[in-house]
Amino acid sequence: MLRSIPKKALLLVLCGxxxxxxxxxxxxxxxxxxxxxxxxxxxxxxxxxxxxVEQSAPQVTRVYASDGxxxxxxxxxxxxxxxxxxxxxxxxxxxxxxxxxxxxxxHNGVDVKGIARAFVNxxxxxxxQGASTLxxxxxxMAQAYGAKTAQEAIxxxxxxxxxxxxxxxxxxxxxKDLNKKEILTRYLNLAPFGNGAYGIYAGAQVYFKKSxxxxxxxxxxxxxxxxxxxxxxxPTTKTGYPQALERRNYIIDNMVSLGQITKAEGEAAxxxxxxxxxxxxxxxxxxxxxxxWGFFCDYFYRWWMQQEEFGANAYDRERQLKSGGYTIVTxxxxxxxxxxxxxxxRKIKDDNKNxxxxxxxxxxxxxxxxxxxxxxxKLDDGSxxxxxxxxxxxxxxxxxxxxTTNPIxxxxxxxxxxxxxxxxxxxxxxxxxxNGFELNHEITSDSTYKSSYPVAYNSPAACPNTSFYCxxxxxxxxxxxxxxxxxxxxxxNTYFVPLQEQVGAEKVxxxxxxxxxxxxxxxxxxxxxxxxxxxxxxxxxxxxxxxTPLDIANAYATLAGDGMYCVPxxxxxxxxxxxxxxKAGQPSCKQATSADVARKTIDAARCxxxxxxxxxxxxxxxxxxxxxxxxxPIFGKTGTTDSDRTASLVxxxxxxxxxxxxxxxxxxxxxxxxxxDIVNPVTYRTLADYLDGTDPVEFKKxxx
Numbered sequence: 220m221l222r223s224i225p226k227k228a229l230l231l232v233l234c235g236x237x238x239x240x241x242x243x244x245x246x247x248x249x250x251x252x253x254x255x256x257x258x259x260x261x262x263x264x265x266x267x268x269x270x271x272v273e274q275s276a277p278q279v280t281r282v283y284a285s286d287g288x289x290x291x292x293x294x295x296x297x298x299x300x301x302x303x304x305x306x307x308x309x310x311x312x313x314x315x316x317x318x319x320x321x322x323x324x325x326h327n328g329v330d331v332k333g334i335a336r337a338f339v340n341x342x343x344x345x346x347x348q349g350a351s352t353l354x355x356x357x358x359x360m361a362q363a364y365g366a367k368t369a370q371e372a373i374x375x376x377x378x379x380x381x382x383x384x385x386x387x388x389x390x391x392x393x394x395k396d397l398n399k400k401e402i403l404t405r406y407l408n409l410a411p412f413g414n415g416a417y418g419i420y421a422g423a424q425v426y427f428k429k430s431x432x433x434x435x436x437x438x439x440x441x442x443x444x445x446x447x448x449x450x451x452x453x454p455t456t457k458t459g460y461p462q463a464l465e466r467r468n469y470i471i472d473n474m475v476s477l478g479q480i481t482k483a484e485g486e487a488a489x490x491x492x493x494x495x496x497x498x499x500x501x502x503x504x505x506x507x508x509x510x511x512w513g514f515f516c517d518y519f520y521r522w523w524m525q526q527e528e529f530g531a532n533a534y535d536r537e538r539q540l541k542s543g544g545y546t547i548v549t550x551x552x553x554x555x556x557x558x559x560x561x562x563x564x565r566k567i568k569d570d571n572k573n574x575x576x577x578x579x580x581x582x583x584x585x586x587x588x589x590x591x592x593x594x595x596x597k598l599d600d601g602s603x604x605x606x607x608x609x610x611x612x613x614x615x616x617x618x619x620x621x622x623t624t625n626p627i628x629x630x631x632x633x634x635x636x637x638x639x640x641x642x643x644x645x646x647x648x649x650x651x652x653x654n655g656f657e658l659n660h661e662i663t664s665d666s667t668y669k670s671s672y673p674v675a676y677n678s679p680a681a682c683p684n685t686s687f688y689c690x691x692x693x694x695x696x697x698x699x700x701x702x703x704x705x706x707x708x709x710x711x712n713t714y715f716v717p718l719q720e721q722v723g724a725e726k727v728x729x730x731x732x733x734x735x736x737x738x739x740x741x742x743x744x745x746x747x748x749x750x751x752x753x754x755x756x757x758x759x760x761x762x763x764x765x766x767t768p769l770d771i772a773n774a775y776a777t778l779a780g781d782g783m784y785c786v787p788x789x790x791x792x793x794x795x796x797x798x799x800x801x802k803a804g805q806p807s808c809k810q811a812t813s814a815d816v817a818r819k820t821i822d823a824a825r826c827x828x829x830x831x832x833x834x835x836x837x838x839x840x841x842x843x844x845x846x847x848x849x850x851x852p853i854f855g856k857t858g859t860t861d862s863d864r865t866a867s868l869v870x871x872x873x874x875x876x877x878x879x880x881x882x883x884x885x886x887x888x889x890x891x892x893x894x895x896d897i898v899n900p901v902t903y904r905t906l907a908d909y910l911d912g913t914d915p916v917e918f919k920k921x922x923x
Contacts, residue, residue, distance in 0.1 A: 275301075276364045276409055276417065278544025278796050282519065284556075285586075285791050287548045292507050292516045293500055296541045298425070299417035301796075304404040307419055308434040312403055313480070314443035315410075317473035320353040324399055328354040328390035354390040354402055360409040362389075407431075412442055413449030414497045426454075428498045436480055437491035440470040454493050464493050505597055505624065511560045513596025515551045518587065518629050519789040528803045544796030549789050550586035555579050555875065558908035559591035562901045567593045569621040572607045573891060574884050575898050576628045577905060578768035579877040582776040584806045585785030587769065588875060589905070590628045597622040608886035619884050627884040629769045635739040636765035637882045639867045640858030641710045643762035645775065646731040648703055648715075648823060650722045652816045653730070658703045658823055658835055664713035666695040670720060672757025680758065688757040690716050693859065702835070708826030709839040710857060712761060719760045725753035727760060733811040734774040735784055740765045762858055768867075772878035775855070775869050778824070779876055781919070782817035783808045818921040824854035825918075828870050828903070833920055842895070845870050845903040851915045853906070857895065866893035868902040873916045877906045 277297040283290055304312075316323045322330055330352050351359070359382075393402060412422035422442045423431040434442070444466035445452045452466050453459035468489045475485040501507070504516035523529060523540055530536040559577045567575050571593060579589035603617040619625055630636050651660065672688035674681045682689035690712045692698070697711055706714035719727050728747050738744050743764040747753040769787060777784045790804025822832045829843030830853050841857040845868075855870035864887070869878040879902030881893040 275544070275796065277542035279421075280540055280543060280545040280547065282516065282547045282549060284549060284551045284553045285588075286553060287791075289553050290508065291512055291519075291549065291551065292504055294503055294520075294541050296538070297417040298415050298421045298500060298502075299408070300420040300544065301408040301418060302404075302420045302431060304400050306430065306432045307404065307407060308432050308439060310436050310439040310480075311407065311419060311431060311434045311442065312400075313474055313477075314436070314439035314470055315403070315407060315446070316353070317440075317477055317479060318443040318446065318470045319356065321473070321477060323353050323403075326352060326354075328352060328392075328394035329387045351386070352390060353406055354393055355386045357402060357406040357409065358386045358389040358393065360406070364409065410446045411449050412445050413453050414455065415499055425497050425499055426494065435491070436471065436474070436484060436488040437467065440474065440488065441467045441493065444470050455495050455497055460493070460495060467493065507596070510595045510597055511591060512551070512556060513624075514592060514594075514626075514628055515549070515556065515587070515590045515789065517596060517624065517626060518590055519547070519549055521626065521629075521631055522789050522804070526803050528801075545801075546794040548791040548793075550581070550584075550588060550791050551590075551789070552579075552588040552909070555589040555905070555909045556591060559589045559877075559901075559905045562904045562908065563591055563593050565904075566897045566901050569593050569595060572618060572620055572883060572885070573881060573893065574620070574627060575879060575881050575901050576768050576884075577877060577879045577901065578628055578772045579875050579905065579909070580769070580772040580776040580787060581875060582779035582871070582873065583781075583783060583785065583808070585773065585776070585787045585808065586791065586806070587787050587789050588909075589877070590769070591905075592628055594620055594627070595622045596624060598624055606885045607883060607889065611885065623884075625884065627882075628767065630737065630739055630767040634767075634884065635743075636737075636767045636770065637880055637884075637887070638763055638860040638865050639766050639771060639880060640762040640860045640865060641712075641715075642771055642775075642856045642858040642867055642869050642878075643731070643764075643766075644707060644710070644715045644760055645778075645820065645824065645856060646734065647719045647722065647727045647760040648707060649734075649778075649812055649816060649820050650727040650730045651703070651718055652819050653812060654722055654726065656718075656722070658819055660718070661700050661702050662706070662714050662717050663700045664692075664698055664706075664711055664717070666698045666713065667691045668713040668716055670716055670757050672716075672720070672724075673755055674757070688716075690758070690761065703823045704826050704832055704835040705838040707823045707856070708837045708841070710827065710841050715760045716757060719757070723754060724756045724759055725750050728753045728756065730812070731774070733784060734777045735787070735811075736764075736766060736770050736774060738764060762860065768878040768880050771867070771869050772871075772876045775824075775871050775878070776876040777811050778817045778821050778854070779871050779873055779918075780808075780817075781814040782810055782812040784811035814919075815921045818919055818923075821854045821918050822921070824856060825852070827857055828853050828855040830854065833918070842868060842870075842899050842903070844899070848900075848903055849907040849910060851910050851913075852917050853903075854918070855903075857899070859893075859895070862890075863892035863894075864889060866895045866898050868895070868899045870903050870906055872906065872910060873918060874913075875906060875909055877902050877909075879905075 279293050279295040279300045282292045407419040411417055414425050416422045416425040419431045423429055423434055427438050452463040454463040471485045471488050474480045475482050504513045507513045507516050524536050529539045563575050574592050577591045581588055599617050599622050605612045606616045606618045626634050668690055669682045670688045673686055674688045676686045680688055692712050701711050701714045746756050773787045785806050785808040788804045793801035822834050825832050826837035827841045829840040829846035851872050853870055853872055858867035866881045879898045881898035883889040
């Protein structure tokens with residue numbers, strides 16, 4: 220082992236061996252040691268590996284909107300982005316040589332005379348000298364980043380003869396494999412600059428908010444001076460400022476003496492005022508440029524954390540995201556996102572305990588285009604009031620407004636969703652059409668209907684003194700003979716419950732699952748756990764299970780996609796740090812129902828939002844203002860739950876489907892009445908804003 224050689228002798232042997240390679244044996248007296256010690260040292264040195272195991276240092280992941288230009292967020296463990304040599308100013312390259320290794324362009328990786336001088340000085344008790352070349356320093360940093368264990372990282376940086384020997388041999392090999400500019404570039408991309416900046420790109424950004432290719436002489440000298448001791452030479456601290464200034468000017472003088480710059484340039488650079496501030500970048504979804512975009516960023520993050528492709532467990536996936544240097548172009552459409560937030564702001568304030576939650580999905584791809592609400596995506600900093608839920612309030616829990624990081628739009632965590640009401644009638648219509656019923660299928664309905672569905676005797680949902688489910692229409696005047704166009708257009712409960720009976724509730728539930736409904740609440744899953752349980756679920760068609768706007772927007776987008784269900788995705792394209800394209804997040808679609816059934820359903824679904832059906836007559840609309848405002852072919856449906864605890868609207872075109880709910884995310888059994896005159900305009904105006912300036916596209920007729 221190398222440890223069997225005394226430390227001083229080992230260094231002398233090494234110096235002699237390297238001198239033979241680099242200069243002349245006669246120039247260094249250590250070769251006189253000869254004999255067994257020298258022979259043994261040579262054998263040990265020769266047996267050491269000469270190729271370092273290099274591993275990419277952690278890189279920043281950047282997340283963009285669908286245009287590939289608008290940055291949503293950066294995520295990182297270390298703020299670092301590698302840049303090529305042509306993106307680093309010559310000033311910076313010169314400054315680091317002037318700071319760390321004047322003979323960088325002359326040696327072959329090891330400065331033998333420098334090592335000998337440092338050895339003699341250090342052994343005689345002088346001020347400690349390192350004599351490590353830039354190449355050797357790069358080796359040390361690369362070994363530390365390539366370490367697989369904490370001990371390997373310690374061994375890579377500890378001050379020992381063994382480590383020094385390894386550095387020298389690796390440095391000699393690296394100088395054979397790479398040219399000087401390549402070594403310098405790798406060094407600068409690894410070097411620490413303090414204040415959370417790793418690598419020259421981050422250093423330039425944090426201290427000067429610019430690209431490294433634009434660094435001046437003074438800026439370059441400051442950064443070069445910090446590498447040696449980022450904390451000691453930190454210009455933002457009281458004690459670090461004078462030291463940083465002194466070292467910067469020392470390096471500028473070195474640049475002059477090395478002929479890198481003129482004396483006049485050096486004097487001018489030294490007169491440059493040293494800044495005391497930094498521009499530390501935000502990290503994660505709570506630091507997005509526009510906090511209304513944070514909900515989409517969070518949706519992306521949660522999506523990533525579920526993808527096995529990025530790691531076997533949550534820890535590995537997060538490390539991959541925050542250190543992999545990915546460029547991620549998401550599906551978020553800036554126009555749609557800004558439109559949704561703008562329309563929300565017109566109707567409801569962020570500090571309202573009730574929330575309007577909006578989701579928009581592109582048919583045929585599952586691309587989620589917008590997620591918006593009257594909340595700020597921000598950690599509760601203590602300013603939120605107590606919850607409106609009496610039980611939560613009693614426990615001292617805070618409300619989800621105006622700040623929240625809860626996924627109130629998409630569901631997840633403890634958010635299972637909200638009852639959405641009659642938007643679920645669409646699933647009954649699809650099931651009926653799949654099973655041979657036609658759009659003109661008529662049912663004569665009264666204002667109340669006694670069904671065959673079992674419920675608790677004399678319960679609020681039962682007909683008086685019976686055990687049968689007994690739904691009513693919102694208005695006692697809603698009665699007569701209806702078909703799917705008129706029944707859907709007027710949202711007739713007493714049409715759709717008997718239609719569900721005729722088809723089979725289990726078939727309706729099956730359609731909803733094929734269309735991507737999640738059913739996160741165990742109570743909902745229990746109601747459809749078996750075929751018999753599903754068959755008896757009479758209220759299903761009226762939307763009593765919990766869902767989110769994203770669920771419903773994507774379900775209706777399945778219709779506009781000609782019956783093609785696509786898994787909702789926040790991804791347009793993921794590119795790895797090496798430029799390869801990652802397949803994860805690309806559209807994943809399957810036929811959920813036939814194109815003919817989807818087109819027929821859309822034809823009836825044009826009625827509730829004031830559009831004209833192509834195959835029949837609507838005879839009524841629950842939100843006619845939607846079509847008057849959008850002026851494009853559209854379809855959709857309104858929804859209202861018992862006691863108006865939720866108000867909802869879904870409206871779509873061939874290119875975007877938007878769903879909006881008005882809810883209280885903190886308390887399902889609240890006593891407020893949610894208002895369609897708030898959520899409906901927000902929803903249809905979001906689509907109108909998105910379609911503004913585009914040509915109308917007619918829906919395809921069944922059979923085409």
